[in-house]
Amino acid sequence: MGSDPGFDRIDKISGFTGFLSELMTIDQLTEQVIGMAMEIHRVMGPGFNESIYHRSLEVELAAAGIPFESEVPINVFYKGKLVGKFEADMVITIGKRLLIELKSCEVIxxxxxxxxxxxxxxxxxxxxxxxxxxxxxxxxxxxxxxxRSRASSSEPLDLH
Structure with a gap:
């Protein structure tokens, strides 16, 4: 990628497992990732391509010692047959895992x-x-x- 030889190493995976990251609840982990994203947004501002924010979050996660994988392949099966493939932007791989999808658009x-x-x-x-x-x-x-959200009706669904 760039001229920084260490950058390529975090390109796909960060394997360092920090002690504190092992003890975090999913809510604490989510809050920490949101804090990192806020810092990235504060420094970079809006308007860059999604890949710029992706790389920036990789830098933040690696610096915090939070293990993650980037560009994670997802296979979709139906009755045991592979019927589709996707790619998640990131998955944090400690304890209870957290899937992260990045966007750079007007609104979610x-x-x-x-x-x-x-x-x-x-x-x-x-x-x-x-x-x-x-x-x-x-x-x-x-x-x-x-x-799973309930049906728009306030009446319970009768499935029989």
């Missing part, structure tokens, strides 16, 4: 949320975080694989 929309929930379903990871660097202020949204 429902399609971004559905994308992350689909990634969570395909991977079995419970928690996902959407970070949008494209707006004047950092936007973020936490998603959980296990949460």
């Amino acid at each position: 929309v429902k399609a971004h949320e559905v994308q992350v929930v689909n990634y969570l379903t395909a991977t079995g990871i419970d928690d996902g975080l959407i970070l949008n660097f494209g707006a004047p202020s950092l936007q973020f949204k936490h998603k959980n694989r296990l949460y």
Whole structure:
């Protein structure tokens, strides 16, 4: 990539496991990642390509000793057959894993949320975080694989 030989090493994975990162709850980890993203947004501002923010978050995670993988392949199966492939931007790989999807657009929309929930379903990871660097202020949204919203009707569904 660039002229910094150490940068290529964090290009795909950071394997250092810091003691504190091992003890974090998923909420603490999510808050720490959001704090890193806010710092990146404060320094860089909006408007860069998503890959710039991606690399910046890799630098922050590596500096904090939080192990992660970048550009993680996700296979989707139907009845045991591979039917599709996706790529998650990042997955933090300690304890309870956290999938991170980065955006650089005007606003987080429902399609971004559905994308992350689909990634969570395909991977079995419970928690996902959407970070949008494209707006004047950092936007973020936490998603959980296990949460399913109720139907719009207030009546319970009768499935029989």
